[in-house]
Amino acid sequence: MVVWTSAWLHGAAASDDVLDAAQAWAEVHQVWAADEATATRLELPAPGDNDAGLALLLAAIRKAGGAAGSLALPVAGDVRGLDGASEFARHALRQGEAAVFPRAGLGLVPERVADGVLRWTVHEVGEIAPAEHTPVGEAEHGMSSAMREAASTLTELDVSRRRPGVRGEIAETVSARPQPSWPQGVPQRCLRVLQRSTEVEAILRVATEDAPGGAMSASADRARGQALNPLFESVRTARRAVVDEMVRVLRQRAEQR
Incomplete structure (x- = not known):
């Protein structure tokens, strides 16, 4: 998700390419905002509403000013790529992974909720310290x-x-x-x-x-x-x-x- 979405944001891939690639992870992708305020700002479904698809998620990331994304793979004792003691950080730590778009202030946490169904929860994130570059x-x-x-x-x-x-x-x-x-x-x-x-x-x-x-x-x-x-x-x-x-x-x- 990080690579394909970043490619699309920079014009190196079409949105259809992103959606096609996503089928390898799950047949159905559900998208919700983590809270009402985020839902309103990004025009995404709020918790409990009918879910949206990945196309609306891509539009929301671009609307928020997204550019290059990064991958977070947090575990207990190593929470690099997260924004401290936020709900996003707690959610990402529970799932062990997240896609982060710092410029847009967004973090996406995937969660497999059923066979062939992957849910993406969109969080607003605070300041994230730049990760140390590793070649x-x-x-x-x-x-x-x-x-x-x-x-x-x-x-x-x-x-x-x-x-x-x-x-x-x-x-x-x-x-x-x-x-x-x-x-x-x-x-x-x-x-x-x-x-x-x-x-x-x-x-x-x-x-x-x-x-x-x-x-x-x-x-x-x-x-x-x-x-x-x-x-x-x-x-x-x-x-x-x-x-x-x-x-x-x-x-x-x-x-x-």
Whole structure:
């Protein structure tokens, strides 16, 4: 959503392209404003009203002065990209992700409410501190390093032995993730790093689950968590870096036309 919407705002994609790409995430997208005041300002449905579609959301972002967006992937202890103790921040933290358009003062929080249905809640946001820039190469290296450092602990915990068919589980998790199209001109390296982050996330998901009947001791579970936390953080960092770079490249190319 961040990449496609930013591309559209800069004239690098048509609105129909954004709407078509969104079908990879859900067949139906519902849009509401978080409160009455936001609904009135942006001409969006208020909570409890009939929902709107993504076309009206795009119009609202442009009306509010939206330009380049950014990706927030907050977790407890790491709320970069949010605006402090606001309702938006709390909502984004609960869902673990949000699309932020600082210039427009808007934050979009997605929530899967039914099979094939994705709800977007539009919040007004306060001032957000600029995020530290992480080059894609540095983020990719950080993810690889974290993977190597975690590997020895995972070997000691013998995740593969505890979960027969673990490779199949990982492959199934990767293939189940939506595969959206991307605006023309996004760097291929970004797509490779994004795919790698998806694979690492699948490994993490399997590594943090116990096989039926094979629950770990409390001490082993703590050791596993300590080993994997840096890898979780490296995946979030890589994804933010990739999205930032895609948006930067699309904006730059649009400005050069």
